[in-house]
Amino acid sequence: xxxxxxxxxxxxxxxxxxxxxxxxxxxxxxxxxxxxxxxxxxxxxxxxxxxxxxxxxxxxxxxxxxxxxxxxxxxxxxxxxxxxxxxxxxxxxxxxxxxxxxxxxxxxxxxxxxxxxxxxxxxxxxxxxxxxxxxxxxxxxxxxxxxxxxxxxxxxxxxxxxxxxxxxxxxxxxxxxxxxxxxxxxxxxxxxxxxxxxxxxxxxxxxxxxxxxxxxxxxxxxxxxxxxxxxxxxxxxxxxxxxxxxxxxxxxxxxxxxxxxxxxxxxxxxxxxxxxxxxxxxxxxxxxxxxxxxxxxxxxxxxxxxxxxxxxxxxxxxxxxxxxxxxxxxxxxxxxxxxxxxxxxxxxxxxxxxxxxxxxxxxxxx
Amino acid sequence: xxxxxxxxxxxxxxxxxxxxxxxxxxxxxxxxxxxxxxxxxxxxxxxxxxxxxxxxxxxxxxxxxxxxxxxxxxxxxxxxxxxxxxxxxxxxxxxxxxxxxxxxxxxxxxxxxxxxxxxxxxxxxxxxxxxxxxxxxxxxxxxxxxxxxxxxxxxxxxxxxxxxxxxxxxxxxxxxxxxxxxxxxxxxxxxxxxxxxxxxxxxxxxxxxxxxxxxxxxxxxxxxxxxxxxxxxxxxxxxxxxxxxxxxxxxxxxxxxxxxxx
Numbered sequence: 001x002x003x004x005x006x007x008x009x010x011x012x013x014x015x016x017x018x019x020x021x022x023x024x025x026x027x028x029x030x031x032x033x034x035x036x037x038x039x040x041x042x043x044x045x046x047x048x049x050x051x052x053x054x055x056x057x058x059x060x061x062x063x064x065x066x067x068x069x070x071x072x073x074x075x076x077x078x079x080x081x082x083x084x085x086x087x088x089x090x091x092x093x094x095x096x097x098x099x100x101x102x103x104x105x106x107x108x109x110x111x112x113x114x115x116x117x118x119x120x121x122x123x124x125x126x127x128x129x130x131x132x133x134x135x136x137x138x139x140x141x142x143x144x145x146x147x148x149x150x151x152x153x154x155x156x157x158x159x160x161x162x163x164x165x166x167x168x169x170x171x172x173x174x175x176x177x178x179x180x181x182x183x184x185x186x187x188x189x190x191x192x193x194x195x196x197x198x199x200x201x202x203x204x205x206x207x208x209x210x211x212x213x214x215x216x217x218x219x220x221x222x223x224x225x226x227x228x229x230x231x232x233x234x235x236x237x238x239x240x241x242x243x244x245x246x247x248x249x250x251x252x253x254x255x256x257x258x259x260x261x262x263x264x265x266x267x268x269x270x271x272x273x274x275x276x277x278x279x280x281x282x283x284x285x286x287x288x289x290x291x292x293x294x295x296x297x298x299x300x301x302x303x304x305x306x307x308x309x310x311x312x313x314x315x316x317x318x319x320x321x322x323x324x325x326x327x328x329x330x331x332x333x334x335x336x337x338x339x340x341x342x343x344x345x346x347x348x349x350x351x352x353x354x355x356x357x358x359x360x361x362x363x364x365x366x
Numbered sequence: 367x368x369x370x371x372x373x374x375x376x377x378x379x380x381x382x383x384x385x386x387x388x389x390x391x392x393x394x395x396x397x398x399x400x401x402x403x404x405x406x407x408x409x410x411x412x413x414x415x416x417x418x419x420x421x422x423x424x425x426x427x428x429x430x431x432x433x434x435x436x437x438x439x440x441x442x443x444x445x446x447x448x449x450x451x452x453x454x455x456x457x458x459x460x461x462x463x464x465x466x467x468x469x470x471x472x473x474x475x476x477x478x479x480x481x482x483x484x485x486x487x488x489x490x491x492x493x494x495x496x497x498x499x500x501x502x503x504x505x506x507x508x509x510x511x512x513x514x515x516x517x518x519x520x521x522x523x524x525x526x527x528x529x530x531x532x533x534x535x536x537x538x539x540x541x542x543x544x545x546x547x548x549x550x551x552x553x554x555x556x557x558x559x560x561x562x563x564x565x566x567x568x569x570x571x572x573x574x575x576x577x578x579x580x581x582x583x584x585x586x587x588x589x590x591x592x593x594x595x596x597x598x599x600x601x602x603x604x605x606x607x608x609x610x611x612x613x614x615x616x617x618x619x620x621x622x623x624x625x626x627x628x
Contacts, residue, residue: 234492238495241468244470249467249468249479252462312470312471
């Protein structure tokens with residue numbers, strides 16, 4: 001659109017009739033047909049890629065890939081990363097990064113597990129798998145996991161905004177801090193004597209209707225739906241993208257950028273705490289040697305999903321789908337008895353392509 | 367709140383006054399005791415050569431910078447403007463030289479950023495945006511400025527430089543309750559759109575808004591503004607009625623030398 005398309009009588013105030021005419025001509029909302037929007041949406045293309053992957057692996061594996069038990073496995077594996085990817089979508093949308101997520105997951109799961117065991121009963125009772133205070137223990141565990149995760153997020157947020165150090169460096173540093181705390185508390189061993197009940201009642205539970213979808217996955221999707229809605233429909237989501245798009249514009253609009261960023265990091269911390277609970281619920285134990293590449297997986301999922309590393313553009317739906325690609329890839333390759341290490345290479349290639357396309361999209365328009 | 371219904375607060379004659387403003391950047395004295403007075407219902411053009419201190423003075427007036435010395439008053443009350451957001455709360459709208467639009471956000475989002483209308487009732491508490499209202503009001507606000515943008519939902523990045531500027535001007539006019547400060551508002555606009563912007567500015571002044579415009583386009587300023595303030599070397603060397611001045615006199619004051627009539 002060029003300025004020359006304007007047709008306005010010169011040197012006279014714009015008459016009300018002219019205003020009405022322009023407004024009327026423009027009144028019919030020119031929202032694109034959903035098909036056009038879908039074609040342009042990255043989430044659509046990833047969805048397509050996932051379907052193709054699913055069909056491809058399904059055919060190649062003679063149906064083993066698409067078996068219920070395997071889909072279950074994929075769902076569970078991705079649900080934890082989905083939680084992290086949701087929070088990461090907001091952070092990257094605001095122009096920030098959080099590398100400490102995996103380590104914060106370990107720290108919060110470890111502290112929650114210890115609290116759960118401590119509240120569940122005396123040392124002897126617990127060692128004998130007897131939990132007289134099971135319910136309070138579980139509740140305490142949930143609360144503590146979320147609080148510890150949030151505290152880690154708060155630390156990240158304060159370091160970034162008060163000390164004005166960029167988030168990449170801050171979270172690189174706190175990665176070590178969180179992991180160190182976890183290892184000290186556990187002497188690098190997993191926390192023993194967690195009640196099996198949490199695994200049987202939550203980890204292995206299924207949805208009430210079909211009886212097939214695992215509860216942790218349902219919860220992850222519900223949480224993602226809430227955050228999708230926050231991103232798209234609320235002031236909070238809009239301000240997040242504004243800060244990512246132009247910190248200056250956000251400041252000049254009166255947005256308290258520092259406070260908003262701290263909220264985002266704390267929000268990430270809450271999701272980290274929930275992801276920590278997933279460990280406990282799935283394995284009835286912690287996983288102190290795991291989670292080393294959670295940060296990379298979450299960031300890859302988000303970027304592949306269409307959220308821009310430059311900030312200002314974000315897609316929760318894309319991030320969810322973006323989570324599935326590495327998970328499906330790894331799972332499918334194992335079933336086909338191909339070395340799963342190829343997954344690492346493929347995901348790396350996909351990530352580079354995604355970032356390159358993101359840059360093209362931004363570079364071409366700015 | 368729609369564009370039309372924003373009331374201009376009744377206020378004393380002088381909207382914004384700055385006296386004896388001094389601002390240093392290290393060894394550089396950008397402002398050396400500048401005085402300026404913007405009156406209600408009046409368009410004051412601030413002109414001067416590069417480096418005269420126009421933008422610095424504007425930044426101090428709108429709260430982006432704090433003066434080293436001098437006093438600032440808004441609507442007759444002495445004030446220390448803490449930040450641009452504070453200036454907004456006090457009723458000042460600003461159009462910047464560098465646009466400060468968030469390019470990834472839509473036109474409607476940019477117009478309402480920081481002041482988004484929310485849906486009523488319990489949904490207000492959750493901060494749910496009233497996107498329909500934003501879209502409609504945005505369309506009306508731009509139409510009033512004679513700007514035709516196909517969709518209020520396109521990211522600002524997709525607009526031409528002139529259209530982005532128009533959105534920035536619309537944003538300032540939308541929210542200013544008493545005064546508007548514009549730093550080179552028509553730099554990226556073609557002649558037609560420049561005319562439209564200043565038509566709107568003139569009507570806003572007639573409604574009682576106080577306007578300060580910084581511009582290099584002196585001929586335009588002579589025809590549009592009520593008064594012209596000329597800056598040189600960090601001070602305002604003259605402030606006169608535009609109708610009393612000729613182009614060569616203004617340039618002469620800017621440069622500190624006699625300039626023969628063209």
